[in-house]
Amino acid sequence: SVCVCVCVLCVCVCCALSQSHTVGSQRRTPEAMALEWCTLKQENYLRHCHMVFVGVFKELLFSQRHEPNKYLLWAQEGALLSKTAHLKAETLDISVIKTMDILWILFAETKKKCNQSAFVTDLLKSFEQVKDDTDLMDIIDTIMPLLERVLTDDIAPEWIDLQRNTALTILLAQFAGYIERFAVEGETVLSGFEKEREINNGKIGALETKGEDEVNINDFKGAIITYGKAIEISPYNYYLYCRRAYCHLQVNEDRMAVLDGIRAALLKPDYFKGHYFCAKGLLSAGFPKHAMMANKRGTELCQAAESDATVLQAQMQEIENRMKLEDGAQSTKDQSDAREEQKKHRPEPEMVFDARKWSNSLGGQGIGLVRGSDFQAVWQNLMDNMKDTDLQGSDGAQEREVDQRPKSKISTSKSDKKNTREESRSAPNSQQGSERHGARKKSSTEMQSTDKVVFDPAKCRLWRAVNSERELIANGVEDVSFLLYRLKLKRFLSEGDQEVVERQSTPPLKLRTLIDIVLKKSSNLEIRKFTSVLVAIDGLKPDLFKWVNNLESMGNCCADSFLYLFLEVLAEPLNKAPLKDLIYSLQMLSVLTETENDLLMKTPSEQRGQRLLEVIVFMKTTAQKLDFVFLLEEERETFPKLKLCLEEFQKEFEKLGEGYVNKFRRYMPLPRPRRREDLPPEERNAYCNFFRLMYLIVLEGTRVAQKVFAEEVPLDGLQAELRKLRKSELHRHFREFQTEFLSHSDWALLFPQKWSELEFDKFDLTLIVFVMMNLKHLPQPKRGWHMRPSGPDASRQGSLLRLLYLRR
Numbered sequence: 001s002v003c004v005c006v007c008v009l010c011v012c013v014c015c016a017l018s019q020s021h022t023v024g025s026q027r028r029t030p031e032a033m034a035l036e037w038c039t040l041k042q043e044n045y046l047r048h049c050h051m052v053f054v055g056v057f058k059e060l061l062f063s064q065r066h067e068p069n070k071y072l073l074w075a076q077e078g079a080l081l082s083k084t085a086h087l088k089a090e091t092l093d094i095s096v097i098k099t100m101d102i103l104w105i106l107f108a109e110t111k112k113k114c115n116q117s118a119f120v121t122d123l124l125k126s127f128e129q130v131k132d133d134t135d136l137m138d139i140i141d142t143i144m145p146l147l148e149r150v151l152t153d154d155i156a157p158e159w160i161d162l163q164r165n166t167a168l169t170i171l172l173a174q175f176a177g178y179i180e181r182f183a184v185e186g187e188t189v190l191s192g193f194e195k196e197r198e199i200n201n202g203k204i205g206a207l208e209t210k211g212e213d214e215v216n217i218n219d220f221k222g223a224i225i226t227y228g229k230a231i232e233i234s235p236y237n238y239y240l241y242c243r244r245a246y247c248h249l250q251v252n253e254d255r256m257a258v259l260d261g262i263r264a265a266l267l268k269p270d271y272f273k274g275h276y277f278c279a280k281g282l283l284s285a286g287f288p289k290h291a292m293m294a295n296k297r298g299t300e301l302c303q304a305a306e307s308d309a310t311v312l313q314a315q316m317q318e319i320e321n322r323m324k325l326e327d328g329a330q331s332t333k334d335q336s337d338a339r340e341e342q343k344k345h346r347p348e349p350e351m352v353f354d355a356r357k358w359s360n361s362l363g364g365q366g367i368g369l370v371r372g373s374d375f376q377a378v379w380q381n382l383m384d385n386m387k388d389t390d391l392q393g394s395d396g397a398q399e400r401e402v403d404q405r406p407k408s409k410i411s412t413s414k415s416d417k418k419n420t421r422e423e424s425r426s427a428p429n430s431q432q433g434s435e436r437h438g439a440r441k442k443s444s445t446e447m448q449s450t451d452k453v454v455f456d457p458a459k460c461r462l463w464r465a466v467n468s469e470r471e472l473i474a475n476g477v478e479d480v481s482f483l484l485y486r487l488k489l490k491r492f493l494s495e496g497d498q499e500v501v502e503r504q505s506t507p508p509l510k511l512r513t514l515i516d517i518v519l520k521k522s523s524n525l526e527i528r529k530f531t532s533v534l535v536a537i538d539g540l541k542p543d544l545f546k547w548v549n550n551l552e553s554m555g556n557c558c559a560d561s562f563l564y565l566f567l568e569v570l571a572e573p574l575n576k577a578p579l580k581d582l583i584y585s586l587q588m589l590s591v592l593t594e595t596e597n598d599l600l601m602k603t604p605s606e607q608r609g610q611r612l613l614e615v616i617v618f619m620k621t622t623a624q625k626l627d628f629v630f631l632l633e634e635e636r637e638t639f640p641k642l643k644l645c646l647e648e649f650q651k652e653f654e655k656l657g658e659g660y661v662n663k664f665r666r667y668m669p670l671p672r673p674r675r676r677e678d679l680p681p682e683e684r685n686a687y688c689n690f691f692r693l694m695y696l697i698v699l700e701g702t703r704v705a706q707k708v709f710a711e712e713v714p715l716d717g718l719q720a721e722l723r724k725l726r727k728s729e730l731h732r733h734f735r736e737f738q739t740e741f742l743s744h745s746d747w748a749l750l751f752p753q754k755w756s757e758l759e760f761d762k763f764d765l766t767l768i769v770f771v772m773m774n775l776k777h778l779p780q781p782k783r784g785w786h787m788r789p790s791g792p793d794a795s796r797q798g799s800l801l802r803l804l805y806l807r808r
Helices: 002-025 030-038 042-056 058-062 070-077 094-113 117-128 136-142 144-150 161-185 188-201 205-216 220-233 238-250 254-267 272-285 288-304 310-344 355-361 372-385 396-404 414-419 421-425 444-449 461-468 470-476 480-489 495-502 507-519 524-536 542-565 567-575 580-588 594-602 605-619 622-634 640-654 681-712 715-724 727-741 765-775 796-807
Strands: none
Touching (some): 030 117, 042 058, 042 188, 042 254, 094 161, 094 254, 117 144, 136 144, 136 161, 161 188, 205 238, 238 272, 288 310, 461 470, 461 507, 461 524, 470 507, 470 542, 480 495, 480 507, 480 524, 524 542, 542 567, 542 605, 542 640, 567 605, 567 640, 580 594, 580 622, 605 622, 622 640, 681 796, 727 765, 727 796, 765 796
C-alpha cells in the first residue's frame, strides 16, 4: 500500500509539472493578444474603452479605501495632481479638474490608435519592459515612440510636455493592462463588472427611497449621508452621484458637488446631469472658465450620442453671461486700483536701491540666469555696494515678541510648540533656488512703478526670493480664496491684515496686497509659512508651479548632501546635548513617529544624538531631512557647538541656483575618547556578545521561522493563497506592521511581478510572521497576534512572535 501511495504521488507530481509546462507554453504573444483585441466589433470596443477610462480614475474617484495606486502617484509626479491631492478630500482639488480636462482629450485620441493591431502590439511589447518600481521618467523614455504617434501640437498646447506625456502614459498603461486581462478572461471582464454592478444596485433600493424622502422634506444633509451609504454598496451607480451632487449644491457645498458631478459624467458620459452638476458647482465655486469647459465637453458628448443636451445649452448661456459681467467689472477695477497702488507704494529715494544700477550690474539680466560661482560674485558685489539698511516697516508687535522670547525656543512649553508647529513645517519648502525665475528683464518704467524694494543684507534669502517673484506669484495663483483659507489656518494673517486683503475687489489685487504683508515680516519662519502654503496649494500656473517645485527639489538635495557629509561631525555635539525637546519638535513636524520618539528617549543620552542622526539620514525622505536641518538652524543657540556646521550649510544654501552643485567644506569630527580595541576585556566581551545575540535572533531566527512556516503551510500554493487576499487592505496592515516592529521588509516579495515565482528563501522574520497572521494556518497565540506572548506560551506561533519582539 505504501508503494501504491508513492506511485500515485509521483504520478500526481508529474501531471502537475506537465500541466504547468503546458500553461507556460500557451502564454499569449503580444501579436496574438493585439489581433484578438482589434477584432472586436465597434460598439463592443467602445464599451471596453469606457471600462479602461473608468479604471484610470478608480482609486482617484471611486475607491472606498482611499489608497493611492501607481497611476495616482504618477499623476502627482508628473504635475497633473498636487502632492496633497487625495481621494478623501473634503475640498475640491483644482488639479483634479485640470487632469480631467486633458485626459478626456487624450482619451479620444488614444481610442483611435488602440484599435490598430500594429500600435497595440508595440504597446504591449513596450510595457512588458516596464517593471512596477520603474521611475516615471524612465517609463516615458521607454514608450516615447508610442507617445509621439498619439500626441500632436494642438492637444492641450497650454500644458507642459511633462503633463501631457504623463497623462498619455497613464492612459496607455491602463490600456496595456486591460488588454492583457482581456486576453486571459475574455468578455467576462466587461460582463462580470456589469453583473456585479446590477447586483449591488439591487441592494440599495431602501436607501434610495430614504434619500428621496429626505430630499422631499428638504433634509439635504441627511440625504447626503444616506446616498453616501448607498454609494459604499454600489460605487459605480451614476444616478446616486447625481442625486448627491444636487444635495451638495443645496447646502452650498459646491466643491463636493463638482467631484460627484465628475464621477457621474465619467460613469455615464452621454447623460447630461453629471456634466450639468459639475459645471454648476464650478460656477458657484468661482471657476467660470473651468465650468465652461465642463459644459462644452458634456454638450459634445451628449450630442455625439444623440441624447438630450438642451439643459446644457441653456446653462452655457448662463456661464457666458457670468463671464462677461466679471470681465467687465474686473477691467474697470484693475485700472483704478492700479493707479492707487502706484501712488500708495511710490518708492522713497533714500531707502530704495537704484533699479538701473541693479540692471546694469548684471548686464541686463536677472539673478536667475547667473549660475554657480558667477552668481555668488555678482551678488557679493551688489552687497558690497549697498548700505546696511533696516526695513522700517517691520511689525512692531513682532519686535516686542522677539525681545521677550527666551534664548532657546525649544525650551518653551508644549502648547507653544503646538502653535509654532506650522512655522517649523514650512521650512523645507522655503529657501530653495529662489532666484531661478528672477531673470525677466523689466523696463525702467516698470521698475520705477513697482513697490518699494529695500535690499537688506540681514534679510533671509527667502525674503529676496518672494520679492523678486512678486509678479509671478500675483499672476500665478488661480484659487486665491483657497490660498487665503490655508494661510488663515496657519495663523499667518492677523485680523487686520485679513480684512485689508479681503477688501480688495479682484484676485490679483488681493495677491499683491498679501505679498506686501509678507514682505513686512522680519522672521524667517513667518515668510516660510507663506511659501510652504504656496507649495502645497493647487491651481498654480505652470511657471509658478515649476519655480516653487524647483525650490523644493534643490533645497532637499542641499540638506541631503549636508547631512551625509556632516554625519560624524554633528554626532558628537548632539550626543552631549539635551535632545528631549528637539525630538518632540520633530514629532510635531511629522518627521519622527511616536514609536521612534519613544525608542530614542529610551536610548542612553550619550548615544541618543548618533541614533537620531542615523534615523534621519538613513530612514527619512529628503524633505524630512530638510525639516531637521532647518529646525537645527532655528535652534542654533541651543547647540553652540554646531555653529560652524550650520554656517557652512547656510553659506551653501545661499548659493543655490539652477546648475549649482553644493561644495561643502569638510570638518573633521572630534576625536573619540576610546576605540573598541581600547575597551577593557569585560566591555569588549559585552560588545561581542551583543553581535552574537543579534546573529542568533536575526539570522538564525529567520532560518528557524522559515522551517516552521514550511512545515505548516505548503509553499507550492503560497502564491495562490496570497493573491486571494485583498491587496490594498493587506498593504495597509503591512505598513502598520512595519512601523510597529521597525522593519524594512520588502513588500514586493509577497507579490512578485507577472510570471515570476515567489522567492520564499528571501522572506525575513517579519514577513513570515505577517503572512502567518493573515493566512491563519496556525492558531493565534494565547494573547493574540498584537500583544507580546506571555512566558507560559510555548507554542510555535507564540515563540515566533516572541522572537519578532526580541528582534525589535
